[in-house]
Amino acid sequence: AIEVYVADNYTTQERVWSVRRNIAEAFKVYxxxxxxxxxxxxxxxxPALIPxxxxxxxxxxxxxxxxxxAGDGNLHTTLVKNPESTMDEWYEVEEKALVExxxxxxxxxxxxxxxxxIGIKRKKYIEWLTDPVELKMMRAIKxxxxxxxxxxxxxxxxxxxx
Numbered sequence: 001a002i003e004v005y006v007a008d009n010y011t012t013q014e015r016v017w018s019v020r021r022n023i024a025e026a027f028k029v030y031x032x033x034x035x036x037x038x039x040x041x042x043x044x045x046x047p048a049l050i051p052x053x054x055x056x057x058x059x060x061x062x063x064x065x066x067x068x069x070a071g072d073g074n075l076h077t078t079l080v081k082n083p084e085s086t087m088d089e090w091y092e093v094e095e096k097a098l099v100e101x102x103x104x105x106x107x108x109x110x111x112x113x114x115x116x117x118i119g120i121k122r123k124k125y126i127e128w129l130t131d132p133v134e135l136k137m138m139r140a141i142k143x144x145x146x147x148x149x150x151x152x153x154x155x156x157x158x159x160x161x162x
Contacts, residue, residue: 023067024078030063033081035094039105040074040114052104053077059100060093061085074114077101102129118156126157 007013027034041049050066057064063080079097081090102112106129112122127135135157142159145151149159 020067023065024076027063027065027078027080031081031083033087033090035079035098037077037079037098037101038074038113038116039077039101039110040072041105041108041110043070043073045108045110046070046073046075049075049104049108049110053101056097056100056104060097062093062097064097064101069114072114073110099125120155123154123156 005016007016024034024036039049053064053066061082063082064077065080066075066077068075079094079101081094085093102125105112112118112125112129118126130138139157139159142149142156153159
């Protein structure tokens with residue numbers, strides 16, 4: 001850090017947190033159509049990731065604010081639709097930009113979710129982005145804890161019936 005700001009009293013702390021809590025909301029003024037991502041990379045890879053995100057943003061003519069928990073590598077990168085684009089253009093650009101973002105994260109040894117989970121939104125990418133051994137272990141844990149596949153079936157991955 002070039003400069004450190006210390007929020008040394010409650011009022012100042014609340015002002016800082018208010019800004020942080022409202023980042024995503026502020027971008028909704030620019031465009032209500034967004035894709036909120038929850039990527040994580042090794043802390044030392046954050047400086048390498050930022051220009052990669054900037055390049056994706058420029059390539060697809062979208063805004064991609066990135067903020068979050070730099071202390072643990074967990075970042076919230078939000079793809080924000082260009083207000084001048086049609087919805088069809090946005091859906092096409094969103095998919096391509098997401099794939100490139102996930103490729104960048106993977107190339108740096110990261111994961112596509114640090115806090116919010118995979119879920120339906122990222123399910124189609126899990127096989128591609130997760131080490132096969134790790135994926136096998138995840139399935140084994142799911143099977144052990146939920147042998148009847150009744151807890152959120154199909155949300156993370158599909159379990160083949162025995």
